[in-house]
Amino acid sequence: MTPGYEHPSPGTDRTPLAPILRRAASDLVDAGVASPRTDAELLAAHVLGIGRGRLALVGTVRPDEAARLSELIARRAQRVPLQHLIGTAAFRHLDLAVGPGVFIPRPETELLAGWGIERTAPGATVVDLCSGSGAVACSVADETEAGRVIAVERSPEALVWLRRNAGSAVEVVEADVTDPGLLGELDGRVDVLLCNPPYVPDGTRVPAEVAEHDPLDAVFGGGDGLTVIRPVVAAAARLLRTGGALAIEHDDTQGDVVPALLRADGRFTSITAHSDLTGRPRFTTAFRGF
Incomplete structure (x- = not known):
């Protein structure tokens, strides 16, 4: 079990991440976003404060994390650039601050x-x-x-x-x-x-x-x-x-x-x-x- 990402105990209201990501990617497909799964995963990683590669280790998310991710997915579906939502743009070896x-x-x-x-x-x-x-x-x-x-x-x-x-x-x-x-x-x-x-x-x-x-x-x-x-x-x-x-x-x-x-x-x-x-x-x- 990965520290910090325990599976929920009975009675908790944590939500499995995998179906959230599937729905998010589907919503972005419908919105015409060119890289729906990638964008959904990058937004999830941003909300959770981890690298995208660690998402596979995450079983569930808290209600506030799920709500924040849902909000960001909705904005991305409105074609707000991914980089504006996460506040950075990757370029070669750098993460550059970007925005409006x-x-x-x-x-x-x-x-x-x-x-x-x-x-x-x-x-x-x-x-x-x-x-x-x-x-x-x-x-x-x-x-x-x-x-x-x-x-x-x-x-x-x-x-x-x-x-x-x-x-x-x-x-x-x-x-x-x-x-x-x-x-x-x-x-x-x-x-x-x-x-x-x-x-x-x-x-x-x-x-x-x-x-x-x-x-x-x-x-x-x-x-x-x-x-x-x-x-x-x-x-x-x-x-x-x-x-x-x-x-x-x-x-x-x-x-x-x-x-x-x-x-x-x-x-x-x-x-x-x-x-x-x-x-x-x-x-x-x-x-x-x-």
């Missing part, structure tokens, strides 16, 4: 972060543009020996979460990445520049969790989705040192367009398109030429 006002980091962005991490030498200067929650910047700071990691974000709402996640490991700069003078003091001195900008073309249909809860200016990037990407390319050419590394995430419809933008700029070499976990075009990398 900040874009929830996606698993596909872990690939872009990993590419940048692999190219961050000890003492390097790394810049993360459109930082949002700080997922990319905080991962670089966590997994490398970078000398400086700078996260740039303009949204006051997102900055609250960014500063909370950054702590003292990441320098936070409140600025608009489309500003032609952005980080001018670092011109030609940045070793790695990473960016997950708003890139979804205006009018694209997105899931309810995105449309109703992600900040729209962190999702949509103009008619062609390139309104922010174009000035980011120019900023990268100015900020990166010779040989410096660049990675920009983009929409799966922009797998040819973003590499073409970098080629047209004329200051980048080794331009390479990369796919996400589902095989769709997702980010483009390059290096600052001589």
Whole structure:
């Protein structure tokens, strides 16, 4: 018997967890949630204050725990993002604080972060543009020996979460990445520049969790989705040192367009398109030429 999760004695009002999870998953299926069983289990683990892997050891729950889980399942069925309900988003080795006002980091962005991490030498200067929650910047700071990691974000709402996640490991700069003078003091001195900008073309249909809860200016990037990407390319050419590394995430419809933008700029070499976990075009990398 697992300590803390005893089976109920006769006369107690504890409730078996297994049927609660089955009903919860069924409710989430009916609501159109993409990962109903996973979400139900993560919410149960959150309520119980344990890791998801320990749920199999739980026989029963108290009435207050069952009620809290029922409330969270109902909100998830209304398509409130799972991360808002539990207060964190997993990203690489981190659990980031997230909530209303900040874009929830996606698993596909872990690939872009990993590419940048692999190219961050000890003492390097790394810049993360459109930082949002700080997922990319905080991962670089966590997994490398970078000398400086700078996260740039303009949204006051997102900055609250960014500063909370950054702590003292990441320098936070409140600025608009489309500003032609952005980080001018670092011109030609940045070793790695990473960016997950708003890139979804205006009018694209997105899931309810995105449309109703992600900040729209962190999702949509103009008619062609390139309104922010174009000035980011120019900023990268100015900020990166010779040989410096660049990675920009983009929409799966922009797998040819973003590499073409970098080629047209004329200051980048080794331009390479990369796919996400589902095989769709997702980010483009390059290096600052001589």
